[in-house]
Amino acid sequence: MAVASNGLDQPESSAPEQILVTGTRHDLFRYLTSPLAEEYRALLGLLAGPLLADYSPAEAAALLSERGHHLTEDQVYARCEALERWGNLVRGVRDTHAATIREFHRGRNRFHASKLGGRIYRDTESIMSASEGAREVARELLGATVERLDSILSRLDVLALADAGESVSALDVEALAGDVTVVFSNQRLFNESVSDFYAYLNQVLTRYDLVGSEYQQFKELLLTYIGLITADVTRHTPAIIDRLGQIDGRMNTLLTLLDTQARLIAHDGSAAEQQAGRTAEEWALLTAWYTGSAGRSGPDTLRAAADQALGQLLTNAKRMLAAAGTGLSRRDDLIKLAGWFDKSDMDTAHRLFAAAFGAYSSRHLLLGPDIALTVDGVSTSWWDAAPVDVPVSLRERGDRSARGRTSPVPDPGLAREAVLASARLEIEARRAASAELVAAGDLDGAHVSPAARDLVMDQLGNLMAIHQDLSSTLSFSDTDLGMVLTVVPDPNRVTVISASDGAVSIHGVSLHATPDQETDDARPREAALA
Amino acid sequence: MSPSVTSAHEAVERRLAARALLANPILSGLHHPDQLALVRRHAPWLRQMYFSRTGYSLIIETGFARLSKAPLDADTAPRPALRTTGQPFTSRTYTCLALLCSALLAPAVGDQVLLSALVEQVRADAASADLRLSESTDEARHLVQALHLLIDWGALHETEGTVVAWGLRADEVLLDVNRPLLPHLLARTLRDIDTPATLLTPKLTSANQDEPRRALRRKLIENPLVRREDLSDAERDVLSRERTELTRVLDEDFGLVLEVRAEGALAYDPDDDVTDLTFPGRSTVAHAALLLTNALIDDLSPKAGQIVTLPVATEEASDDGFPKETPPTRPGALAPWSTVEANVELLIERYGPYFGEGYRTNASLLLNDTVRLLESMSLAEGTETGLLIHPAIARYRPEPQRLPTRAARRMGSTIDDNSSPLWFEEKP
DSSP: OOOSTTOOOOGGGOSGGGSSSOSSGGGGGHHHHSTTHHHHHHHHHHHHSSTTOOBOHHHHHHHHHHTTOOOOHHHHHHHHHHHHHHTSEEEEOOOOOOSSHHHHHHHHOEEEEOHHHHHHHHHHHHHHHOOSSOOOOOTHHHHHHHHHHHHHHHHHHHHHHHHHSSOOOHHHHHHHHHHHHHHHHHHHHHHHHHHHHHHHHHHHHTOSOOOHHHHHHHHHIIIIIIHHHHHHHHHHHHHHHHHHHHHHHTHHHHHHHHHTSOOOBOTTSOBOOOOTTSSHHHHHHHHHHHHOTTSSOHHHHHHHHHHHHHHHHHHHHHHHHHHTTOHHHHHHHHHHHHHHHHHSOHHHHHHHHHHHHOOOOOOOOBOOOSSOOSSSOTTSOTTTSOOOOOOHHHHHHSOOSOOSOOOOOOOHHHHHHHHHHHHHHHHHHHHHHHHHHHHHOBOTTOBOOHHHHHHHHHHHHHHHHHOOSOOSOEEEEETTTTEEEEEEEEEEEEEEEEETTEEEEEEEEEEEEEEOHHHHHHHHHHHHHO | OOHHHHHHHHHHHHHHHHHHHHHOSEEETTTOHHHHHHHHHTHHHHHHHHHHHHOOEEEEOSSEEEEEOOOOOTTSOOOOOBOTTSOBOOHHHHHHHHHHHHHHTSTTOOSEEEHHHHHHHHHHHHHHTTOOOOOSHHHHHHHHHHHHHHHHHTSEEEEESOHHHHHHHOOOOEEEEOTTTGGGSSSSOOTTOOSHHHHHSOOOOTTOTTHHHHHHHHHHHHOSOEEGGGSOHHHHHHHHHSHHHHHHHHHHHHOOEEEEETTEEEEEBTTSOSOSSOSSOSSHHHHHHHHHHHHHHHHHOOOTTOEEEOOOOGGGGOOSSSOOOOOOEEESEEEEHHHHHHHHHHHHHHHGGGSOHHHHHOHHHHHHHHHHHHHHTTSEEEOSSEEEEOGGGGGGOOOSOOOOOHHHHHHHHHHHHHHSOTHHHHOO
16 A cells, blocks of 8 residues: 555645545545535636636635635645645646746746546536436437437438548538537436436335325326336337447448547547547447347336336335324324323323323223122112122132142053953943843743843843834844844733842743854954953 | 024124223234234224224234224323333333334334334434433333333334343344334324323313213223212213113123122123233232231221211312312221231231242331232222222122131230130139
């Protein structure tokens, strides 16, 4: 880094950030960030403003004081020197004949703006004076461009004809050059205004607080204006591409003709800065802007930008609908409320909170008779009315949960065992009873255990439930018990089954119990499985 | 399924949804997804019902439901926002809350915000409102509490980092902002309201003949107890004439049971959940409050129609030409502070083992908290001379068995002590 090697001895430039880059074109911008920027700008306004201004510090000081900047001659001189060092000013020497030493010095110190210094000054001032608002897009230029390109083509025709015969008229070439310059500067202007417009749109659309009329305004701006631009671009683009294609075919002629113009050559032999449109590359770039042959075309970019802006507009609209347009006023309300809270005592603050937010929970007493009692009427005092049943745990311990240790969790395995065992006992008892019946065979007059008797009654009940009219011989086989009960209707028979606790007489049937063959076969298998 | 079963099922769902909104007027889908689903299912009915019954407006969106309640009457117990510790907000915390809400509505805040940026906006807003907002840890605590409430409401969500960590170590927090909810945090616009007093005094709209009905319903739905003397004539009229209808509405729509007595009316909640404070409840304070009032009823044995005249502040009773205001009277019984204190000490002695740590040794703390709970349930009122208990507390009076008084206990212990050497008595 070139620090201090530059011999900068001014105290104001000793701060590190001021001498980071020196001896380059960056220096040209230095005056803008200086604490004395306003004075520098005023001074440059004098020296770079009008054409060919050239002032001595004394003259400059006088002119500046007219504009409200009161600087001494020495101060102006110091400023001028600084600007000279940065490259914004150039010391001009004019041959004067001085009568005094002082006058001689003054005469030698005249300043005027350098080329780049003047340009920076003009650009800076145009940015400084630009408005924050939208800039109109120079869309009329598109039509003009088509016309100019046509005119270039017709001039080329004329010149080509003339070329065949006599020498080229210098006047026509000049007009051609003028057209070319206009085409390119129009294009630049159009480009700049479009990018300004979209930059502005983006800046606006990223704001969250667009409401009401403001929003309306932007919506119209977007919908109509973007529409216009896009339509214009779409309309003129094909014509422009067509003309550019024709010119491209005669590019050599065009460039040769333009080259015949008087050129400015610097003292060291290098060519001076040219106007745009004098090289094939520039024409190619222009064509590419419209056709998109080098990446994305200008019209496409514009359309994409329009889409993006519309999308953002939708997002904003959505947000606005969600906020119901109350965002701003609610903000004011809340700040006002904060002030009230700050000045109120606790109780008022609680009430303000409840009133402003309205977000308090309902509050109710708990417990009451499940069914409203009718004993106590509306004129009964609470002192006399029947009290509510408060759980003892709540009254005694302030607790409604069950107290004490948790009881052991019963082992389901044991319970299952017990259930299985009882089921086994039951089936065994029934099998024993059925075996008893099977052994008896004809049940009339049989003396059996009460369990066997009950089994007969059960089975008979089931049988009667299924066959309600006993017209023929029925048999009911219970494979579980391995018994078949046969019922033979016989109106004259009375079957008497006696047991230790009494006898049962069944009229109109005779009953027989026989072993069930299938079950007998199955049982060994079952036993083997068990 | 038969239609009657379906409609009964529907009715149960509607009631659950209505109750959920009563307890959480800002019902966030983040914290109460099931309840919000119910509310959304019955949205049209709920909107209509709330508007016609109470005049409340109900906004139901995808991620939240917002029931905007009316300001509370001045004669009801205040309903503070609660900190995470259960303590009420202070004025400062409310200030922070309002500033946070306004900062969230600032143009620069999108769907997500860094807490540090939000706090910067709060400071900017505070400066524009001429409020001091220091950078002390105390101030940070207020902000954290207010942030917790906003998180509870579902207006904010901690995406990365926690608000607590920010309060302790200034760690950065990324917060999701529920932007659709923000404009609905304030229940009403304050644009035309210039002073806090205007906000707190509800407008009297006598034009609407349904107004006393709605007002009475609101009072019964929102408050644990409605004193008869606090009702307007029209409201009292509605209470006496349309009691059956009122009972039906409260039960069918909100699952509350209306109980009207000589001294007032209340709607109790048999299902225990539409309330921010539970009484009777499990905490030491609720337990002590129940026992204390039981003891006081025993001591005072108040009668129906008993009236207590509240002392009027002395400076008001000057004779400057105005007719002397008749001192306000309240039904109820006044227990002198000495009696209350004695009873609290007795309770600690008797029930200490069941009480929370801090309360066993600190009778005055227990007394204060107990009185505050009773006051917030509108069941008692601390006055200069003593504790005024409202007759409604008699709902919870004990079964006939009572606590032996201190004197009786002393007597009992004396007899016990002397019981073994009986022969002393017989000594001539």
